[in-house]
Each structure stands twice: as C-alpha cells, then as structure tokens.
Amino acid sequence: MMATIHCLGTGLVGSYVVRYLSERGHLIHAYDLDPSRVEGLRNVNTHRVDQNFSVEDISSAEGSLALNMLPGAIGSVWTRALGERFPTIIDLSFSEITPNTSFLEADKIGTRILWDVGIAPGLSNMLASYAVRKMGNLSSLKIYVGGNPTEPIGEWKYMAPFSPTDVLEEYTRPARILRNGLLEVVPAITDRHIIEVPGYGRMEGFLTDGLRSLIETLPCSDMYEYTVRWPGHIQRFLDEVGDGSFDQEAAIQAWEHDDETPEFTWLMVQAVSEEGEVMAWNLIDEGGKDGHSMARTTGLVTAICTEILIENEDVVPPGVHPPEALPDYAVSRIITEMKSHGVIIDGPEIDL
Incomplete structure (x- = not known):
C-alpha cells in the first residue's frame, strides 16, 4: 500500500x-x-x-x-x-x-x-515491554546505548551520529530514573562506570534521560538508561564545562559526523524479573552502504x-x-x- x-x-x-x-x-x-x-x-x-x-x-x-x-x-x-x-x-x-x-x-x-x-528510546522500550509480558513485573531494567567511532579518535574521542545540539541536550538534561520503585531526578552524566562492550572492549557508561515513557508504563523497581562513550570523552566535557572553557560551537564542529570514519552502534537491554529470571538483548551495527549505524x-x-x-x-x-x-x-x-x-x-x- x-x-x-x-x-x-x-x-x-x-x-x-x-x-x-x-x-x-x-x-x-x-x-x-x-x-x-x-x-x-x-x-x-x-x-x-x-x-x-x-x-x-x-x-x-x-x-x-x-x-x-x-x-x-x-x-x-x-x-x-x-x-x-x-x-x-x-x-x-x-x-x-x-x-x-x-x-x-x-x-x-x-x-x-x-x-x-x-533505537533507544524506541526498540529498547519494545523489548522491555515484551520482557514484562513474558516474565511479569521487573526488579530491574538496564539499557545501554551509544553510537561511537570504532576507535577513540581525535581530541574528543567521539563524533556525533545525530544532531550535535541534541547530544549536548542529552549531556545537560537531568536524568529520570526509578530506584526502589520511586522516581528520582538526578544530574546527567552521573553513575559513571566502565562496561565491556562486545567486540570493542572497555567503554564508559553514564546516566542520561532516555527512559522517558518507560518510567510510567512499566512495572519495575529499578530502571536506568546509560549512554556509552569511549573513556575520556565525557571527562573532557565535564572539565571544560567546569572551568568555563567549553566552547559549544567548537564542540559541535569537532563532533560533526564524518562518513569516512568507521563507526558502530551498540544497544543492550537487560530485564530481570522479580523471580530473578533474565531476558537480555544485544544489538550491534557498523552501518552499511545504505547509511551509518545510528542513522x-x-x-x-x-x-x-x-x-x-x-x-x-x-x-x-x-x-x-x-x-x-x-x-x-x-x-x-x-x-x-x-x-x-x-x-x-x-x-x-x-x-x-
């Protein structure tokens, strides 16, 4: 049709x-x-x-x-x-x-x-909701997502797979999470930790405001979404914002997507039921002739x-x-x- x-x-x-x-x-x-x-x-x-x-x-x-x-x-x-x-x-x-x-x-x-x-929000929501339909109420839901160069290139170790202004908003908008069944609003880029990304090695995850509708629609005690970057990227952002040297226009230009640079997108959704049953999905894409991976x-x-x-x-x-x-x-x-x-x-x- x-x-x-x-x-x-x-x-x-x-x-x-x-x-x-x-x-x-x-x-x-x-x-x-x-x-x-x-x-x-x-x-x-x-x-x-x-x-x-x-x-x-x-x-x-x-x-x-x-x-x-x-x-x-x-x-x-x-x-x-x-x-x-x-x-x-x-x-x-x-x-x-x-x-x-x-x-x-x-x-x-x-x-x-x-x-x-x-992809996230989006496919991540669909998978999380399916997990609830199969397993019942969740004790925890963790979502990791990131679009990055395949190697930590350049001073920022990053290039933006979508609008750089939206990336900046992601870094500054407070993150909504669920902890012990209660809504909490925490600063973005908190709960930083190293995570092993299959095929790529150690990367860094940090909280961002990606749960959105899931907070209200899914029965779950603890719920978090993390953005994933190469180590060093977000620390530079925090350092420059902290000392007043961050230049938004320069960052937007530096993060501009380069079609010639190899890149990939990773999504992981892990749902754990109240009985301890686990359902997890991993998505990896390195793009193709029809477009880069995040697009x-x-x-x-x-x-x-x-x-x-x-x-x-x-x-x-x-x-x-x-x-x-x-x-x-x-x-x-x-x-x-x-x-x-x-x-x-x-x-x-x-x-x-």
Whole structure:
C-alpha cells in the first residue's frame, strides 16, 4: 500500500528514513532548511524552507501521515501543529516536552501519535515491554546505548551520529530514573562506570534521560538508561564545562559526523524479573552502504513503524502512544527487517 508522507527534517536520521520509504514506493514530501541529502531521489519532492516555515506552508494537503524528525528543541511545537492537521503522526524529535503531556486532546480529535520510535528510546522500550509480558513485573531494567567511532579518535574521542545540539541536550538534561520503585531526578552524566562492550572492549557508561515513557508504563523497581562513550570523552566535557572553557560551537564542529570514519552502534537491554529470571538483548551495527549505524538503526525502526501504520492505522487507537504500546507482531517485524539489513540482534525471539 503506497502512501503520501510528509517528512520534516532531513538530517542524518531523517534522510535515511526518506530514502528508505521512497525506495519502497511511497511519495515523500521532505522539508528542511537544507534538504540536499535527499534532493534528486525518486519519489521525493524536496521543499527548502526558512525559519518562518509553519504547518500552513506544507505544500500539499495530500496524505494523512507526517513524520516529525526535527531537532528536539523545536520538536514539541511541531508535533502539536502537525497533529492538528494530520490524523497520523510519528514523532522522532525526542523533545524534552513529550506529546503525552503536551497534546492530551489527541484522542478527542481522532489523531494518532506514535512517539520516540527510534533505537533507544524506541526498540529498547519494545523489548522491555515484551520482557514484562513474558516474565511479569521487573526488579530491574538496564539499557545501554551509544553510537561511537570504532576507535577513540581525535581530541574528543567521539563524533556525533545525530544532531550535535541534541547530544549536548542529552549531556545537560537531568536524568529520570526509578530506584526502589520511586522516581528520582538526578544530574546527567552521573553513575559513571566502565562496561565491556562486545567486540570493542572497555567503554564508559553514564546516566542520561532516555527512559522517558518507560518510567510510567512499566512495572519495575529499578530502571536506568546509560549512554556509552569511549573513556575520556565525557571527562573532557565535564572539565571544560567546569572551568568555563567549553566552547559549544567548537564542540559541535569537532563532533560533526564524518562518513569516512568507521563507526558502530551498540544497544543492550537487560530485564530481570522479580523471580530473578533474565531476558537480555544485544544489538550491534557498523552501518552499511545504505547509511551509518545510528542513522539506520534509528531510521529502520521509524520507517518500519511508518509502514505498519500505513497498512493498519488501528494498530494503535486515536491518542498518544509510546513505542511499548505496539503489539508483539509489530516488534517481531521490526527486528526481522533490521536483521535483513545486516543489523546484528542477539536475544530471545519474539513469540507470536
């Protein structure tokens, strides 16, 4: 079933989603300040916009589906604006203001919003929710995720696999965790520790605010999400912020993604039941001809969710839904299609 889809944002991840969906035969309208990454693609109409662009400027009333893949700083405003015009929205902006709090009337006007459908948040939520369905209430949930160069290169030992401004927000936004069943808000970049990443060796994990909807939807006593970097990266960030020498613009430039630099994405989800049973998944990807690892692991989840909604919009009812609301068959399809693109995912199969 082919559809007309309006895609806002054609950055590293957004451009992957546009390419994937257009190659599947969907007609795409792509909007960005600089849509050059997707210009000239078959089935893609690009729209170069300016800072004054608004939902009223969207060129065609055709289509019932819009994807918000804009940076988090402006994502919330756009999800609401799109939701008042289109009946189905997929929100990948990872905005601090989430649609489950900012668009409470979505169900009343018949709008469906599926949000945070990336790798983590996103696939991580789906796996954690599946673990609860199989094992019951959890005593602990730990999620580790990071997109990094395969070796600690350069002064920062890092390059950003998505918007560097969103990376900075990740480092500064307080992290919400569950401890002993209670919500705690702690500073980001705390609980730092070394973790062994399969195939890559010792890396460093630290708390960031990636749990989001899971805090409210999953019965679990202790819940944490950690971002993973090469040792030395986050210490330099803390040192420069601490002594006042941190230059945001210089850091953004230094972290810019380089297509020629080998890189990888790692995700680990470990769920432990109240009876001590463990379910764990490991995902590794080093990218391919179709895109770098974070773009395609994130973008594949988004694009496959898009097609699932096109085929059956009733997979979720009108209202605002996190990724863990998707049924098992959708999760199984996402994993199967990711594996078919060369993404390595080890762990329990999704029983249907």
